[in-house]
Amino acid sequence: MSLQRRRRLETINLLEELGRRLVNYINNGEFPYVDIPSRSVSNIRYDPNERGYVIGDKRKVRSASHMMHLKKFTQFIWIAYFAKELLQRGRTSTLRDVYYSSQAYGIDFEEQQESDELIMDLEAYIGRPREDMNIFPAERAAIFGDLTIEYTVPGYEGRRVNLLSHPDGLMIGHSLKTSEFVECNAERVFVIEKDAIFNRFIEERVYEKYKAILISTSGQAPRAARYLIRRLNKEMGLPVYIFTDGDVWGLHIAGVIIYGSANSAHVRELHTPDAKWIGVWASDIEKYKLPTDPFTERDLKRLDELLKDPRYNEDPWRRELLKFKKLRRKSELEAFSRYGLTYIVDKYLRDKMKEVE
């Protein structure tokens, strides 16, 4: 059985276990209840050994025996039921869509925020991200490189595609994310924040010159992209290098890919601790004399927040954050074009790869 199919069956099984547990309570004449890991900030901490955010031991109880719990308890069970339906019927949904779907079952949510919260509770309860329950965000990251995948989604089982075959790159959607890796002639992964630079890397044949798989995150990396990056690193043993804009937002985009986000501390498998952020650093701005813009108030505020973040205690994070604080200026990946279109590949990328490898 393929890894992905097994994963799907495991998720269905986790959801069914929840159901069996509740039925047992009822059969024993007890009120059914669930204890859900608390996702409150006080229960989230950065774990240096795990090199990512983890959730603590605190749990919250939702019981059918309490009038005050009854609504949330029922809604929670419905979410689990609906997720199982999605998986068994091979359908997909989104957070927004689950909210509306509840009305087909007479389950009342006052607003979407309520159903979103319970979906995250369910993630925490079964320890699997909502994508494993076929609840997806709009995903528009892209991938290009010499990797052959085999689809595992219904109707496409066994179909293979080499990721060099589409010059625009392929979207990292649900089907691609859950595909099997069949053959890989790449030796590393370049993750790029900007589509423009992703396209430039394709044009300049970076995938050949560096035997690299290219991934564009289009800003903050969607969860599907983060999941795929992790798989490329763990399953294929490929080193991962991240290129972002030279500002605090870019730094944090890299940080979330590497360490995960507090928001998804309750689900593992979305971070890649061995990935490396290799630019654009504040020190690159000086070294390459890049065109810059001054920091805004918002940039400065964010900078101070990140300086307090335990993920960024070590270098290069801390060194570069302090450098940004000194410079008070930011730059972008496109800024290398001031030296011509191919400079970012011929000079900057070459320098960086010499440094790290």
Place this chain on the structure above:
Amino acid sequence: MSLQRRRRLETINLLEELGRRLVNYINNGEFPYVDIPSRSVSNIRYDPNERGYVIGDKRKVRSASHMMHLKKFTQFIWIAYFAKELLQRGRTSTLRDVYYSSQAYGIDFEEQQESDELIMDLEAYIGRPREDMNIFPAERAAIFGDLTIEYTVPGYEGRRVNLLSHPDGLMIGHSLKTSEFVECNAERVFVIEKDAIFNRFIEERVYEKYKAILISTSGQAPRAARYLIRRLNKEMGLPVYIFTDGDVWGLHIAGVIIYGSANSAHVRELHTPDAKWIGVWASDIEKYKLPTDPFTERDLKRLDELLKDPRYNEDPWRRELLKFKKLRRKSELEAFSRYGLTYIVDKYLRDKMKEVE
């Protein structure tokens, strides 16, 4: 020669003509100048015959003989030179990237707004969109359906792909947009504002049931998607039906696909006058008893603007705008899920197609 290759050569030729014109002035001992169609609001009007925005006859002159013109004149010529370089070297760029690239040539723009404006001036001058000069936006619309295309971009000439072959859909990037249509077994095009519903349509095999090509615009349609929709309509003779959220923003997304935008009045070939907006209408909200949200101040303001827009003088636009004004409520494509996941296909889509065909 393929249509797309001819198009590329035509654009290069238009840019070279501009150069030859300037050289002629100089050879004749005259100051070189250009006269650029004015893109100011006063020179843009809605043309009921063209069924789209068109640009008038006013032109602005930039001459090397005026000190005040000299900078803009030089910058304009550089943009044209750079565009020709991109085309001849098979490289691509973005608005942001052109701005930075100018610094590699000692051309000074104070800010990106300046180079953006001149790129649009150049579009107006040669009558071609900037994508024809390899200057692209980040594009993330997607397509799925029984259409076989053949790539025309360098390195991929002659490679064919059927757009059913990737279950996540294919991104509508530069390569796909400029591909040749080789074989089509579809009979219509469904354009969908929301990725979630695009995915639902794939899952529910709408492409089979309705022999439809599915296009997701992810909100306001990127120019590449608008260009491709037009080609499917004009070259393949496929009728186009547009599904948006049931609000004034959705209505306007459909309007831009059909009539074009004032912003791109100076370039043709981005609108599809025969496409039809078929939902979600304000009247659908009542008819299908959809869950709604109240209009915000911003919605109301936009509604009043659209009521004054000449594109929306006729039905269904006017009727639905007035209906929205009465209802003061809005809904979304996902709202149909209140009747179950497949209702939007089994009931709503079926109803709509009966009405229009």
